[in-house]
Amino acid sequence: MAAVLSFVFVVAAWIMLYWDSFPSLLRRWNTADYSYCWLVVPLAAYVAWQRRDLLPKVITPSTGSGYIALLLCGVLFFLGKASAVDAMVFVSMWLAVVSLVLFVYGWRSMKAFFFPLLVLAFAVPPPQFINRTLTFKLRLISSDLSVRIMQFIDIPGFREGNVIDLGVIQLHVVDACSGLRFVFPTILLGILIGYWFNTRAWQRIFIILSTVPTAIFTNALRIAIVGYLARNVSVETAESFFHDASGLVIYVLSIVLLASLSLMLNLLGGRLPEQRAASRPGYHGHSTGRAWHMFFMAIVLGGYLAGNMYLLTGRVIPHRTSFDNFPMEIGNYEGKREFYGDNVLKSLGSDDYLAGVFRDKESGRDILVLVTYYDYQESQRAAHNPVSCLLGGGGWSLESSRDLPPDPQVGRPFKVRQLLLDKPGQRLLAYYWFQQRGRVITDEYMNKVFLAVDSITKQRTDGALIRVELLLNKGETAEQGRKVLENFIKNFSIRLKPYIPE
Structure with a gap:
């Protein structure tokens, strides 16, 4: 009792x-x-x-x-x-x-x-960064394999990043439409199939190691089928298959392949008799x-x-000025604020935000700005790496990501993370940085470390994420676009001080 x-x-x-x-x-x-x-x-x-x-x-x-x-x-x-x-x-x-x-x-x-x-x-x-990193690399492999399959069956295709150009249709293999979202359930499936249908340790290990290649192959086959449908049936049928039914079909195919592999291993290596202990009437x-x-x-x-x-x-929330009073004219730039609906605000989880477009009065170039500020940060309401948001919305593909060191000569005494994204016909140059309790950080995981440290030592978890973005003109290089962003940031970053406590 x-x-x-x-x-x-x-x-x-x-x-x-x-x-x-x-x-x-x-x-x-x-x-x-x-x-x-x-x-x-x-x-x-x-x-x-x-x-x-x-x-x-x-x-x-x-x-x-x-x-x-x-x-x-x-x-x-x-x-x-x-x-x-x-x-x-x-x-x-x-x-x-x-x-x-x-x-x-x-x-x-x-x-x-x-x-x-x-x-x-x-x-x-799993943490988003593991899922994002794993699926990003696997998508590149899967996309390349799918093009090779299509070329083998005489369907012309060209891959650039995650974009596959079939002539009559372009396939953008992003997370939301990728069969590789089944990687983790496929691994679990392999573990269960090995446990239930195989008794030798090497057979189980072989099946588990085969799960990721199986996910890559089935996703590549899915894309190749779309290419075949686009060339031989209709573009509408191909798009419908690509976005709707194909994910489930491919997962069922993964089950069939892994189950067949399990059966083949039993035929080749034999199956040990199961060793079960005799039923015990009770435990002492x-x-x-x-x-x-x-x-x-x-x-x-x-x-x-x-x-x-x-x-x-014991949480401390410092006093600050609201973004309602933020000046919308900065140097040669004139800004127009944007206000989000309830659904977007709920997904942001921030206590205050500044969103808008700042236009250069001379060149007419638009710079998109989003600053999200949090009085305190906790699960589901914290500043996070914006890469997943950018890749998940608008069909962008990540071309490069790197840190830019502080450059006082251009008026930026702190480092930023530069992202270069693309999609058919467009390229986007973006900067972002975490501005948190007197620190400027570009690494999401170091930001989490300092968040934990300051939560304990200062009882503060306030902070902000700053994003500035520029659509590159046709033929414009990232280096040329960088000069435009740097010119804006040198004045914009100074104006942020009253709004983000140190």
Whole structure:
């Protein structure tokens, strides 16, 4: 009875600790990229039930490893909260479950629970930077392979970056239309197929290693099919297939390919007989010891909750001037403010913003400006790398990204990150930087580090993200466009000081 009550206390403390993180997690699960996560928890529970006979007959709690996992859980929780990185908080959730398993069943039970816990880890959506970096590189490989397939079947095609020109149609392989959004569920699928249908370790490893090449090949085949339809049926049919039905079709094809590979490996290498322990009528252990460790775990989780509430109540929000009073005439530039609707403001999550277009009175060149300011930053309302926003909206493809060092000679005493983006017929030059509590930072991850440090040492998480963008004229080089942006920034950056506290 004591063990049951302690278990209830742990579950209640776990729910209370992560209560404000559940909406963020479910929001990620509801996106097209991570909708597979809804199946992960029941899958993990089913696999754990399948492996219950592998539990040791005598159960001894592993207190040392359990408390280490619990400590790591707290470290990741506070780091995730302080730096506004949801992924750390989500991993902390998973580590709390691992800690509970160690307290209840012990380290020897990992023979039964390691695989279910591995499956459960896929319920944690990976950080955006991992997804963005991985899929960006894989899209380039997939696009190149698709062109080679089309050329093999005598369909002319030309690739430039992620744009594939078929003559009658141009395909822009962006994240939203890429079959590579199935990379992570394909990896999970390979793990499950290897577990259920193969018994030799080398076969399972081979299947898992085959998942990413399978995702690349099927996506390339999808694009090649679109090319065939465009040339031999109609452009409308090709576009409909590319944007609508092809993703699901390709994922089903991935299942067929991996299942066929599993069958082939069994035919070539044989299948070991499954070694299952005899059914055990019951398990024995020290229930009183487990109860005390679970009860103490509940107290520790409650302590984490209290610590988080203390950090929130001690938050410092500095005084500043509102962007409502920002001057819209800067040197030779005359600006016109833009105001966003509720949906855009909700996605920004900022407390104040400046959006507008500044036009050079002499040349007529327009410079787009967006400054988002946050009184405090936390999950779902924090300054973030704008690359994903630029790539996700408007069909832009990233051509290059690099830091520009401070250049006092042109009136810019701080470094900025330069982005060069393109899409058919257009090129965009963009600068951005994080201006946060007296620092100018261009690296998103260093920004998160300083956010965590200042949250603890200063109890401040305020800051801003500044973006300036210029559409390049036809034939204009990035170097020429850079001179236009530098000329604007030298006056604009000085005007920002009253609006972004140091």
